Amino acid sequence: MSYQPIRFYQTGTFTVGNRLLPDEQRSVQANMRRTNSLNSGHRACQGCGEALGARYAIDAAMEATNRQLVAANATGCLEVFSTPYPETSWQIPWIHSLFGNAAAVGTGISAAMRVKGRHDVRVVAQGGDGGTADIGFGCLSGMFERNDDVLYICYDNGGYMNTGVQRSSATPPGARTNTTMPVGDSTGARFGQGKDLPAIAIAHDIPYVATATVAELRDLEAKVRRAMEFRGARYIHILVPCPLGWGHASADTIRMARLAKETGLFPVFEAEHGSVTNVSKIKRKLPVEDYLKPQQRFAHLFKDAGRPDIVQRIQQLADRNIRRYRLLDDVERRA
Amino acid sequence: MLKQVEGSAAVAEAVALCRPEVICAYPISPQTHIVEALGRMVSTGKLSPCEFINVESEFAAMSVAIGASAAGARAYTATASQGLLFMAEAVYNAAGLGLPIVMTVANRAIGAPINIWNDHTDAMSQRDCGWIQLFAEDNQEALDLHIQAFRLGEELSLPVMVCMDGFILTHAYERVDLPTQQQVDAYLPPYVPRQVLDPADPVSIGAMVGPEAFMEVRYLAHAKQRQALELIPAWADEFHRIFGRDSGGLIHGYRLEGAETVVVALGSVLGTIKDTVDEMREQGARIGVLGISCFRPWPMAAVREALAGATRVVVLEKSLAVGVGGIVSNNVSASYAGSPDLVHTVIAGLGGRAITRQSLQKVFTEAMESSLEPLTFLDLDYAIVNRVLDREREQRRSGPIAEAILRELGVVGAKIG
Numbered sequence: 027m028s029y030q031p032i033r034f035y036q037t038g039t040f041t042v043g044n045r046l047l048p049d050e051q052r053s054v055q056a057n058m059r060r061t062n063s064l065n066s067g068h069r070a071c072q073g074c075g076e077a078l079g080a081r082y083a084i085d086a087a088m089e090a091t092n093r094q095l096v097a098a099n100a101t102g103c104l105e106v107f108s109t110p111y112p113e114t115s116w117q118i119p120w121i122h123s124l125f126g127n128a129a130a131v132g133t134g135i136s137a138a139m140r141v142k143g144r145h146d147v148r149v150v151a152q153g154g155d156g157g158t159a160d161i162g163f164g165c166l167s168g169m170f171e172r173n174d175d176v177l178y179i180c181y182d183n184g185g186y187m188n189t190g191v192q193r194s195s196a197t198p199p200g201a202r203t204n205t206t207m208p209v210g211d212s213t214g215a216r217f218g219q220g221k222d223l224p225a226i227a228i229a230h231d232i233p234y235v236a237t238a239t240v241a242e243l244r245d246l247e248a249k250v251r252r253a254m255e256f257r258g259a260r261y262i263h264i265l266v267p268c269p270l271g272w273g274h275a276s277a278d279t280i281r282m283a284r285l286a287k288e289t290g291l292f293p294v295f296e297a298e299h300g301s302v303t304n305v306s307k308i309k310r311k312l313p314v315e316d317y318l319k320p321q322q323r324f325a326h327l328f329k330d331a332g333r334p335d336i337v338q339r340i341q342q343l344a345d346r347n348i349r350r351y352r353l354l355d356d357v358e359r360r361a
Numbered sequence: 362m363l364k365q366v367e368g369s370a371a372v373a374e375a376v377a378l379c380r381p382e383v384i385c386a387y388p389i390s391p392q393t394h395i396v397e398a399l400g401r402m403v404s405t406g407k408l409s410p411c412e413f414i415n416v417e418s419e420f421a422a423m424s425v426a427i428g429a430s431a432a433g434a435r436a437y438t439a440t441a442s443q444g445l446l447f448m449a450e451a452v453y454n455a456a457g458l459g460l461p462i463v464m465t466v467a468n469r470a471i472g473a474p475i476n477i478w479n480d481h482t483d484a485m486s487q488r489d490c491g492w493i494q495l496f497a498e499d500n501q502e503a504l505d506l507h508i509q510a511f512r513l514g515e516e517l518s519l520p521v522m523v524c525m526d527g528f529i530l531t532h533a534y535e536r537v538d539l540p541t542q543q544q545v546d547a548y549l550p551p552y553v554p555r556q557v558l559d560p561a562d563p564v565s566i567g568a569m570v571g572p573e574a575f576m577e578v579r580y581l582a583h584a585k586q587r588q589a590l591e592l593i594p595a596w597a598d599e600f601h602r603i604f605g606r607d608s609g610g611l612i613h614g615y616r617l618e619g620a621e622t623v624v625v626a627l628g629s630v631l632g633t634i635k636d637t638v639d640e641m642r643e644q645g646a647r648i649g650v651l652g653i654s655c656f657r658p659w660p661m662a663a664v665r666e667a668l669a670g671a672t673r674v675v676v677l678e679k680s681l682a683v684g685v686g687g688i689v690s691n692n693v694s695a696s697y698a699g700s701p702d703l704v705h706t707v708i709a710g711l712g713g714r715a716i717t718r719q720s721l722q723k724v725f726t727e728a729m730e731s732s733l734e735p736l737t738f739l740d741l742d743y744a745i746v747n748r749v750l751d752r753e754r755e756q757r758r759s760g761p762i763a764e765a766i767l768r769e770l771g772v773v774g775a776k777i778g
Contacts, residue, residue: 096558098428109568119558121431122567123454127424130416134383134428135558137412141382141434147560165424168417
């Protein structure tokens, strides 16, 4: 790992404090040379996690590739808010083709660069969880299986937010969307296997898979940089809270992402060639209620008598993640 | 160089001579031999530099071609039938983005019922998608049209579909004249894209366009297709100059001099029609043939002119607009200066049904005797159709349609007893 987590002496956190670091350890985003790949002036909602994640991820990819980067974008919020005619926020070569084919378009760009001898030009394909887990799943799996030289980034906000908040196969169980309304006996999105995309990516034995959240942006930057050290198919899954779809305050985007990680609901880890190699430990384990309660999409679980049974099942999912990915330090687990 | 080869092999050779840089394909009969041959050429290094991508679906095939073309590579794929439908969203997208991808469509029927044999339903389903659609009459023309397709598409920044009849052409061994690399290079310059994904000059391709400009974008696509009507004959002339033979163009007239009845068709069936017309001409019939090489853009003016002397038109087509009738005939009617009542539609050869000279002579004679219905289904077995219709009237649970017909024919025991 080229990235070393830095614990600041005052707080023991990973936040802020670039000025205390030597240049090479400062974040890409804090650097005056950052490329602003996704420039200001776009039409994302206030507090949009996807805009934040994309800005950090693509700027980091630009830095890592010496600015030789091309991006393919699936249809979705990111595409719509960044390129309303006649404007574009993209400062990099960028193409939007369809909802379900970003990975395959990435493959095509990568093949073209290879045939032209432009081995320095790297390719990112990106989409939301719908464009990745559902409609684009075939193309994504094909790209993984062929091990095409593409970094695919999924911005997961747990639903089809661009079309007005409908359920995707990445919508968490218990969540309210406009197609999983908690009415009558229904308690929102059903419990099931879901689609654990990072695990599915790992099952393809591709060189690099990582998850990240917009709460730990330096970690995200480091993972993008690490991804660019590999050739072949790579996958980064970023949890990006959506104030509109999740029903939380715009100012709480980072807090929501952090709570998703700290409760164990969203495990943050890296895997190389099919095996998990690194896990971001939970610093202070929190109950899932802390994550669920600030979000309107889970409000029905706490209304009146509430649905402690459902909350309990969600807690079990978090606990399973904690066991599966060993998210707690051994000391804390014993305690 | 003259060679006796399978149509697919001839097309693969032609495509290879065009120096494609990215080829992506998903197998579907009857397209397979083309991409197998190209895959071998890439593997052996005969075709280099070129990337051959085995994709997981036709939707991915066209999507990979879109990415490759947008990144400045000459991109090629091939498909047929269900494959063309499966990639339909990306087919429209490639046209909308103005990417000069060349695709062979080895024309095949569309299910259900599943059927691997030839008709034109697949290509016709995409007639308004914005691609140029060229139809080959024989294997020589199929080969030649691919070379012209790259030239034309890249000149206009439009994708081009070369349609060749599945099996009838793709799997037929015929003598073809294979051009030299030197000839193809003289005809087809290296691809210089109008738009390209280049880190040195970043652009956004495929941005959202709202009501304020969408009409204009669509009109520009239309204007480009109209430009193709000028360029296609010009590039066919240029082709003749370099390769020494006529190929492509908008339309091909055959024995139109003094023809009162003109048969309009596209694809390989033109050969059978011409043989039939030859026989009828010998018997004194005043009949001629108009072959459509370029179906999209539709050569309205050229067709109108070619049909100027005709008092009756018979459009023979291997596709059916269910609930309407003909597809090609609709276009022909719009181009014919005479009454639309004088344009007859003959639906023929669906799902590979043989089109015989005998049957053709019969309908052409009926047309000349003014006894041909406006819409005719060549060699349709009405007895079977009527028995199925009768049974459906009598029995609610009449069973699967295709199996009912097969049972009538005594071919398959779909249901015992």
